[in-house]
Amino acid sequence: MITDPRPTKPDSQPLLRVRNLFLAYAKRRAFAAESIATHALRGVSFELREGETLALVGPSGSGKSSLARCLVRLETPSSGQIFLEGNDLCRMDAIALSSARKEIHLIFQDAASALNPRFTVEEIVGEPLVIHEPTMGHGERKRRVSDALKQVELALGWHSRRPRELSGGQRQRVAIARALVLQPKLLILDEALSSLDLSAQSQIANLFFDLQERQGLAYLYITHDLGMAKAVAGEIAVLEAGRLVPQALPTELIASNLQPVS
Amino acid sequence: MNRTFRPIALLVFLASLHVALLFPGFFAPYDFAAQNRDLPFAPPTKLHFVDPAGGFHLWPFVHPFQDNTDANGVYAEDLTQSYPLRLFVNGDPYKVAGLWTAHIHLFGVQSPGQIFLFGTDDFGRDELSRMFFGGRISLFAGILGATIAISVGAAMGLVAGFFGGWRDAVIMRVSELFLALPWLYLLFAVRALLPLRVKSTDAFLLLVSIVGLVGWARPARLVRGIVLAAKERNFVLAARAMGASNTHVVIYHIWPETYGVLLTTAALLVPQFILAEVTLSFLGLGVGEPIPSWGNLLAPLQRYSVLTSYWWMYLPAVALVFLFLAYHWASTTLQSKTAEVRA
Amino acid sequence: MLRVAKRVLHGLVLLFGVSVLTFALLSAAPGNLFDELRLNPQISPETVTALKAEYGVDRPWLTRYAYWTSSAVRGDFGYSLSYRCAVGKLLWPRVRNTLLLTVLATLLSWMIAIPWGIFEAMRRGQWIDRLGGGITATLLAIPELVLGLLLLLLAARTGWFPAGGMLSTNAGDATVVRNAWDLVRHLMLPVVALALGSAPLLIRYVRSAIASAMDMPFVEIARGHGISSWRIVFRHALPAAANSLISLFGFSIGTLLSASLLIEIILSWPGLGPLVLEAMLARDTYVVMAVVMLSSVFLILGNALADVLLYWSDPRIRAV
Numbered sequence: 066m067i068t069d070p071r072p073t074k075p076d077s078q079p080l081l082r083v084r085n086l087f088l089a090y091a092k093r094r095a096f097a098a099e100s101i102a103t104h105a106l107r108g109v110s111f112e113l114r115e116g117e118t119l120a121l122v123g124p125s126g127s128g129k130s131s132l133a134r135c136l137v138r139l140e141t142p143s144s145g146q147i148f149l150e151g152n153d154l155c156r157m158d159a160i161a162l163s164s165a166r167k168e169i170h171l172i173f174q175d176a177a178s179a180l181n182p183r184f185t186v187e188e189i190v191g192e193p194l195v196i197h198e199p200t201m202g203h204g205e206r207k208r209r210v211s212d213a214l215k216q217v218e219l220a221l222g223w224h225s226r227r228p229r230e231l232s233g234g235q236r237q238r239v240a241i242a243r244a245l246v247l248q249p250k251l252l253i254l255d256e257a258l259s260s261l262d263l264s265a266q267s268q269i270a271n272l273f274f275d276l277q278e279r280q281g282l283a284y285l286y287i288t289h290d291l292g293m294a295k296a297v298a299g300e301i302a303v304l305e306a307g308r309l310v311p312q313a314l315p316t317e318l319i320a321s322n323l324q325p326v327s
Numbered sequence: 328m329n330r331t332f333r334p335i336a337l338l339v340f341l342a343s344l345h346v347a348l349l350f351p352g353f354f355a356p357y358d359f360a361a362q363n364r365d366l367p368f369a370p371p372t373k374l375h376f377v378d379p380a381g382g383f384h385l386w387p388f389v390h391p392f393q394d395n396t397d398a399n400g401v402y403a404e405d406l407t408q409s410y411p412l413r414l415f416v417n418g419d420p421y422k423v424a425g426l427w428t429a430h431i432h433l434f435g436v437q438s439p440g441q442i443f444l445f446g447t448d449d450f451g452r453d454e455l456s457r458m459f460f461g462g463r464i465s466l467f468a469g470i471l472g473a474t475i476a477i478s479v480g481a482a483m484g485l486v487a488g489f490f491g492g493w494r495d496a497v498i499m500r501v502s503e504l505f506l507a508l509p510w511l512y513l514l515f516a517v518r519a520l521l522p523l524r525v526k527s528t529d530a531f532l533l534l535v536s537i538v539g540l541v542g543w544a545r546p547a548r549l550v551r552g553i554v555l556a557a558k559e560r561n562f563v564l565a566a567r568a569m570g571a572s573n574t575h576v577v578i579y580h581i582w583p584e585t586y587g588v589l590l591t592t593a594a595l596l597v598p599q600f601i602l603a604e605v606t607l608s609f610l611g612l613g614v615g616e617p618i619p620s621w622g623n624l625l626a627p628l629q630r631y632s633v634l635t636s637y638w639w640m641y642l643p644a645v646a647l648v649f650l651f652l653a654y655h656w657a658s659t660t661l662q663s664k665t666a667e668v669r670a
Numbered sequence: 671m672l673r674v675a676k677r678v679l680h681g682l683v684l685l686f687g688v689s690v691l692t693f694a695l696l697s698a699a700p701g702n703l704f705d706e707l708r709l710n711p712q713i714s715p716e717t718v719t720a721l722k723a724e725y726g727v728d729r730p731w732l733t734r735y736a737y738w739t740s741s742a743v744r745g746d747f748g749y750s751l752s753y754r755c756a757v758g759k760l761l762w763p764r765v766r767n768t769l770l771l772t773v774l775a776t777l778l779s780w781m782i783a784i785p786w787g788i789f790e791a792m793r794r795g796q797w798i799d800r801l802g803g804g805i806t807a808t809l810l811a812i813p814e815l816v817l818g819l820l821l822l823l824l825a826a827r828t829g830w831f832p833a834g835g836m837l838s839t840n841a842g843d844a845t846v847v848r849n850a851w852d853l854v855r856h857l858m859l860p861v862v863a864l865a866l867g868s869a870p871l872l873i874r875y876v877r878s879a880i881a882s883a884m885d886m887p888f889v890e891i892a893r894g895h896g897i898s899s900w901r902i903v904f905r906h907a908l909p910a911a912a913n914s915l916i917s918l919f920g921f922s923i924g925t926l927l928s929a930s931l932l933i934e935i936i937l938s939w940p941g942l943g944p945l946v947l948e949a950m951l952a953r954d955t956y957v958v959m960a961v962v963m964l965s966s967v968f969l970i971l972g973n974a975l976a977d978v979l980l981y982w983s984d985p986r987i988r989a990v
Contacts, residue, residue: 111512162570163570166569167570170569173564173569178560178561179562179565180562180565181579181580183583192566192569192571192579196566196570196572203663240565363825364756385869426906428861455830504684504688505975506690507684507970508688508933508962508966508969509925509927509928509965511932512931512965512966515946515958602813602815605815606815606932609815610947611951614951625815625816627817634822634826635826650814651813652808655811666858667959
């Protein structure tokens with residue numbers, strides 16, 4: 066449980082509330098009698114409010130990526146609940162899930178692989194619209210794409226480029242534009258800054274701040290880099306072997322000299 | 328020579344060959360069944376520019392063969408008569424696309440003159456005309472067969488690779504079965520499904536289906552491999568995270584990955600299937616008289632006399648070799664091009 | 671050991687599937703031998719009926735298949751109705767003839783392909799490599815059919831080789847030595863035809879296997895040490911390329927019974943090819959069945975052999 070000394074708005078519910086999330090994989094060796102269960106998440110619970118940033122820090126293998134995947138329903142949790150604006154994602158039917166997906170978006174670590182190299186920038190950013198609003202007209206879609214690209218400060222004229230013509234930072238911008246086009250409330254950043262060079266990192270981090278101010282986006286920032294987490298997040302939670310370690314405020318965290326996070 | 332010039336010239340050549348063979352009636356001077364019983368195994372007609380009196384003509388002309396062949400069956404030209412070559416002549420009727428009847432041929436000579444640029448066979452039928460019509464049959468048997476094999480194979484490979492599980496296991500086992508049978512024997516076995524004496528017009532379609540059904544296994548495995556790899560790509564995961572349905576993922580992300588493989592497979596399969604049709608027809612199991620195919624055009628060569636005396640009967644074989652060379656070059660060019668794109 | 675056993679089991683299952691498939695296909699063929707036989711005035715209708723009953727042609731498919739399988743595993747492949755003798759008796763001399771041809775042709779192919787492939791790989795990019803590449807491409811484009819006919823023409827025109835057949839007609843009364851020589855003379859044409867047909871592809875594979883082995887870093891290093899080209903090829907590149915070559919060899923074994931089908935028919939070599947063609951035309955199901963099954967056995971064995979050889983020769987695979 067995260068105890069936060071800051072005053073909370075008393076009558077607003079959190080944007081995202083995760084309760085007791087368990088995720089286990091069963092691995093069975095051929096002809097073996099039993100299967101070995103690997104627990105990726107063991108009872109994770111936390112909250113995130115609108116417009117806020119929560120950083121989830123942990124070593125590799127701690128379950129960070131599994132958590133991210135559960136939140137976008139790429140994986141199905143073994144038990145537990147994920148409340149998005151009060152509705153449990155794990156118990157939604159297909160239609161409700163589809164509209165819920167517009168509110169959450171996942172940004173991958175490696176933008177190059179997350180973008181289809183055969184698509185143009187316009188097609189990439191427009192894909193969520195093709196998926197969720199198939200009846201939208203061509204012109205309208207183009208307009209929304211341009212808006213999104215403007216928001217990520219990608220200059221005009223990039224529409225018909227392909228990912229391989231872009232730099233790492235630009236690719237990540239395209240991925241963010243793709244995330245923004247449906248006007249979500251929550252972005253999950255799975256190591257979104259880790260593969261960029263230093264200058265691109267600061268640029269993109271600034272972009273994230275701007276977007277948060279302008280649009281009230283909430284971020285769940287998943288990383289192994291404690292320093293980076295401290296720089297961008299208001300709250301930090303530490304994940305270790307599938308469990309959240311009892312949390313402290315950032316400064317206490319550094320002071321208590323935790324075991325090195327890889 | 329410019330790097331890109333050669334492949335383009337090649338593709339243009341291949342394409343125009345295919346188009347020409349779509350309209351054999353026009354390009355061939357005679358109907359494929361038109362017999363001239365008095366002229367069996369006549370050698371190719373020579374085109375002359377100089378007449379017997381020594382005069383030079385700008386436009387070529389031909390001499391007809393004399394009515395009596397001498398004791399050895401050797402044909403001599405009757406120098407007293409000559410017929411100039413003419414373009415766009417009226418000749419035997421033929422059907423275009425099975426619908427319209429037309430009479431115009433690209434070239435010919437006025438009757439009673441005859442022009443056999445590739446000689447005649449044992450019924451006195453013009454080999455060149457038969458090669459055009461036969462080429463259409465053989466070529467399109469190959470193409471249609473390859474299309475069937477690739478379509479079925481791609482569909483199977485997609486299902487097996489995308490869904491995995493029992494579907495994958497079943498499809499893979501069945502494909503192994505088809506691959507475990509030596510292809511020529513399998514072809515025979517499948518051919519044996521059909522009555523021996525099949526109507527010639529049906530024979531073509533039947534042949535194509537057989538050949539196609541036999542060949543689905545290898546394309547299926549190739550496509551399955553591509554689909555398996557594509558399924559795990561991050562951009563597919565990203566699409567799923569955005570809520571994309573299976574259909575969306577397959578159509579927009581997975582299917583385009585298969586284009587390269589399908590194209591190169593097609594370039595390899597078409598010649599194989601053409602060869603399958605030619606082989607079957609050669610052995611008498613494919614397209615039968617009077618419909619020509621390059622296979623049954625070569626069948627008379629099994630007779631000793633034809634093998635050794637009538638060289639023009641080999642011409643369909645020469646055409647086959649050129650066709651295969653062209654396809655081979657096309658496929659190597661395609662392979663290097665798709666390798667570039669991927670890199 | 672477990673791995674080998676699994677492979678064998680896999681092969682047996684495959685064989686079973688193949689037999690079912692073939693039998694089903696053949697049984698589905700409309701028209702059968704008995705209709706042809708009935709037209710033959712020398713055979714009385716009673717005999718035909720009796721034969722029909724004995725071979726259970728009227729019984730359902732599954733029964734016939736069970737009947738066939740149970741006798742096949744005992745070595746009895748049924749009865750050929752057009753040749754009027756046991757299929758087995760018909761098969762073995764033909765198998766022997768075909769194997770004679772294909773084994774020799776395979777050996778010849780490999781003997782041509784390995785040196786030539788190595789040579790081309792060593793002279794990569796030079797004019798002789800390109801010339802060789804052109805020749806193999808042209809040979810590849812020539813279908814076996816045409817190759818066979820051309821060689822037949824060569825034989826007919828020059829008289830250097832007998833034009834087809836296996837033994838001359840007066841073979842019976844000559845001495846053993848003369849018969850052997852006669853056999854060799856008759857062998858030459860089909861063996862050359864087969865070898866010319868399969869060698870180009872082999873040459874290609876050998877060349878590319880050696881070439882990619884030579885591209886590997888450890889070869890560059892060896893070259894840097896000043897080791898001579900030949901030594902590099904034989905002691906370093908060839909073992910590395912051996913993997914793909916060995917599986918290729920296994921596949922060669924697999925096609926021993928099927929590769930020569932067409933050539934045998936064209937050059938009148940009395941092997942399985944002409945047999946299966948005639949049987950097909952005469953609707954002699956059991957003969958076709960037996961031949962197809964035998965060829966499949968070889969194919970499956972060849973693949974399994976390729977797998978096993980690979981496993982045995984490459985320590986990396988064993989470690990997995």
